Amino acid sequence: MNRMRRAGFFKSPIWFLVPVIIYYAAFWIRPTISVIIESFTDKSGVFSFANYVRLFSQKSMRTAFLNTILFTLGSAILQFILAFALALWLNKKFRFSNLVLFITLIPMAFPPAAVGILWKTGLYRFGWINSFLCSLGLMNPANPVDWMSFRNLYAVILLIIIDTWTVLPSVMIILLAGLQNFNKEFEEAGWVFGANKFQTLKDIVFPIMKPTIITAMILRMIAAVQVWLIAVMIFGYNVVPFLVERIAYNVDVITFAKYARKDAYTISVIVAAIVLISVSIYLRVSGEKQKGGEIA
Amino acid sequence: MSYLKLNSLKKTYPNGVTAVKDIDLEIEKGEFVVILGPSGCGKTTTLRMLAGLEEVTNGSIILNGRDITHLPPRQRDISMIFQSYAVWPHMTVAENIAYPLKLRKMDKHTIHSKVQEVARICNILDYLNRYPAQLSGGQRQRVAVARALAVDSKLSLMDEPLSNLDAKLRTSVRTFLKEIHRNTGATTIFVTHDQAEAMALADRIVVMNEGKIEQVGSTREIYNQCGSLFTAQFMGTPPANIQKVSLISNQERLIANDKNAETQFSLDLGNQSAFPGIDRYIGEEIFLAIRPENINISEPKGINETSIEIVEPQGAYTILVTKVFGSEWKIMLEGDIDIRIGQKVSLIIDPGKIMLFDAQSKKRVNFS
Numbered sequence: 001m002n003r004m005r006r007a008g009f010f011k012s013p014i015w016f017l018v019p020v021i022i023y024y025a026a027f028w029i030r031p032t033i034s035v036i037i038e039s040f041t042d043k044s045g046v047f048s049f050a051n052y053v054r055l056f057s058q059k060s061m062r063t064a065f066l067n068t069i070l071f072t073l074g075s076a077i078l079q080f081i082l083a084f085a086l087a088l089w090l091n092k093k094f095r096f097s098n099l100v101l102f103i104t105l106i107p108m109a110f111p112p113a114a115v116g117i118l119w120k121t122g123l124y125r126f127g128w129i130n131s132f133l134c135s136l137g138l139m140n141p142a143n144p145v146d147w148m149s150f151r152n153l154y155a156v157i158l159l160i161i162i163d164t165w166t167v168l169p170s171v172m173i174i175l176l177a178g179l180q181n182f183n184k185e186f187e188e189a190g191w192v193f194g195a196n197k198f199q200t201l202k203d204i205v206f207p208i209m210k211p212t213i214i215t216a217m218i219l220r221m222i223a224a225v226q227v228w229l230i231a232v233m234i235f236g237y238n239v240v241p242f243l244v245e246r247i248a249y250n251v252d253v254i255t256f257a258k259y260a261r262k263d264a265y266t267i268s269v270i271v272a273a274i275v276l277i278s279v280s281i282y283l284r285v286s287g288e289k290q291k292g293g294e295i296a
Numbered sequence: 297m298s299y300l301k302l303n304s305l306k307k308t309y310p311n312g313v314t315a316v317k318d319i320d321l322e323i324e325k326g327e328f329v330v331i332l333g334p335s336g337c338g339k340t341t342t343l344r345m346l347a348g349l350e351e352v353t354n355g356s357i358i359l360n361g362r363d364i365t366h367l368p369p370r371q372r373d374i375s376m377i378f379q380s381y382a383v384w385p386h387m388t389v390a391e392n393i394a395y396p397l398k399l400r401k402m403d404k405h406t407i408h409s410k411v412q413e414v415a416r417i418c419n420i421l422d423y424l425n426r427y428p429a430q431l432s433g434g435q436r437q438r439v440a441v442a443r444a445l446a447v448d449s450k451l452s453l454m455d456e457p458l459s460n461l462d463a464k465l466r467t468s469v470r471t472f473l474k475e476i477h478r479n480t481g482a483t484t485i486f487v488t489h490d491q492a493e494a495m496a497l498a499d500r501i502v503v504m505n506e507g508k509i510e511q512v513g514s515t516r517e518i519y520n521q522c523g524s525l526f527t528a529q530f531m532g533t534p535p536a537n538i539q540k541v542s543l544i545s546n547q548e549r550l551i552a553n554d555k556n557a558e559t560q561f562s563l564d565l566g567n568q569s570a571f572p573g574i575d576r577y578i579g580e581e582i583f584l585a586i587r588p589e590n591i592n593i594s595e596p597k598g599i600n601e602t603s604i605e606i607v608e609p610q611g612a613y614t615i616l617v618t619k620v621f622g623s624e625w626k627i628m629l630e631g632d633i634d635i636r637i638g639q640k641v642s643l644i645i646d647p648g649k650i651m652l653f654d655a656q657s658k659k660r661v662n663f664s
Binding site: 095183185186188189190191192193194195196199203204207208210 | 310347348349368369370374375376378379380382384385386395396399400443447453
């Protein structure tokens with residue numbers, strides 16, 4: 001009896017999970033736990049909020065916090081509106097829609113470093129953006145704008161625009177996939193039964209597309225909270241602070257400063273908390289009450 | 297002036313394909329008209345032009361004296377039942393029915409009583425608070441019907457609404473639709489590729505093929521008085537037996553010969569006087585069509601002799617397969633026929649039931 005039970009234990013399919021459990025324990029859970037512990041202890045290893053208190057007393061950290069929130073909200077809203085409009089347009093299958101789709105996808109192929117260089121060459125006083133604006137007659141060549149001198153809110157807005165240029169295709173492609181699965185007759189029923197184009201979009205297309213929209217927006221929000229590379233590529237470290245930029249700054253630039261490591265760990269925990277909280281708020285606000293089965 | 301009028305309606309897609317070529321059709325108020333045809337014949341495109349979901353390339357649509365050719369769908373005062381039902385998945389049954397009424401700015405009380413009324417007619421009162429995903433295909437279909445009924449439209453359009461239902465449900469929903477039509481008298485245009493559906497439902501059938509109307513008529517006319525070879529081929533299960541033959545006249549009797557004369561078979565069609573106006577086709581090639589149920593058999597008598605090759609009993613009737621002019625012809629006889637394979641028989645054909653079609657124009661040449 002006992003032997004049989006033991007044989008059953010060793011034959012249990014649970015064992016197939018062992019590799020993945022070991023992997024997660026070693027490379028995910030352990031480092032996560034040690035980061036959390038590090039963030040809540042002082043130099044001597046005693047529990048304390050000292051790291052958090054110190055960080056939030058820094059002006060650059062408070063700016064980073066504010067910038068990250070502005071960036072996340074701004075890019076999420078702008079990208080959703082543009083991506084949805086673009087997806088609706090491309091879904092119409094007009095004559096050259098495949099060519100247009102191909103062109104819109106190009107920015108996705110650029111690595112962030114290349115995007116940084118591309119835009120940076122445009123942002124200088126004699127860069128391509130100013131030449132372009134001059135050739136359109138929108139700018140006086142005698143008085144060019146120095147985009148690189150932008151700081152604070154203006155710098156954040158500039159980064160939102162650059163980020164949108166880069167990631168718009170990835171948001172758009174998720175929404176487009178959703179629209180292509182969308183049964184056109186739902187929309188047509190709306191028109192036939194008396195709704196105009198806007199009412200159909202608002203009352204029928206958006207609600208049915210909601211699962212797809214939520215997926216796209218969550219992916220975007222997580223990526224937006226973690227913005228840093230594009231800011232560093234364009235403006236350099238410590239100019240337009242973001243939360244994750246602060247981590248990289250502590251780890252890469254001021255590596256041997258007294259609290260560099262502690263600060264990096266603590267900001268990591270803050271970023272993770274922000275991502276979790278904002279995603280759960282978003283899920284709650286978007287009122288996910290799935291009716292089960294066969295949506296769209 | 298008829299209620300709905302289609303004047304040389306035409307649809308050419310941007311890729312150059314012309315789906316509908318010059319359709320002229322007049323429909324009276326309260327009629328149930330079925331547009332019937334094989335896939336790709338332009339029937340759905342025609343319906344979608346009526347709904348305003350497809351732009352009209354040429355021609356006009358007049359509904360109740362108003363030109364609606366270029367109006368957006370919402371201004372046409374129509375309702376529609378879609379092939380996929382298109383019951384909105386994020387609204388309950390009641391919300392689905394009420395949404396079009398809300399758009400018409402009706403007050404809450406009127407909407408509520410209207411929803412109750414049509415839900416009772418369609419027998420979905422118990423499901424009003426459910427979501428479509430919780431309903432079966434047949435129930436969703438009823439919701440789609442209720443939603444269409446609620447808006448009291450001038451014209452009711454149905455785009456193959458039964459094609460997603462299983463065979464058993466299809467006949468019961470068919471009866472239900474006919475009942476609804478009898479009670480409401482709504483002018484209805486119903487599109488299908490299923491001739492049984494068309495014949496069961498229609499006051500008039502419009503047979504379409506390759507973007508053109510082949511024939512318009514009652515079920516009886518369409519079935520028995522086929523105006524063209526296409527209609528003869530398309531209507532009936534099994535379809536009419538069709539053969540290209542050359543006609544000769546022999547002692548006042550009309551004889552059909554195999555056009556290639558490979559088989560020595562010749563079919564006696566009966567007295568030439570039964571085919572007025574046939575003279576000019578003597579010696580010419582012509583299409584001959586006879587429905588399986590219009591052929592009878594007798595003991596071999598020396599004329600129209602052939603042998604039975606396959607027997608398919610169906611309970612209420614029996615289908616016999618025989619070789620005529622070297623091709624398989626079907627014969628449908630009432631009841632359970634006791635017959636052996638290989639048995640010699642003579643075919644008996646009522647000349648009045650024979651349909652002859654011009655070899656070039658494929659139009660009917662004899663009308664009885």
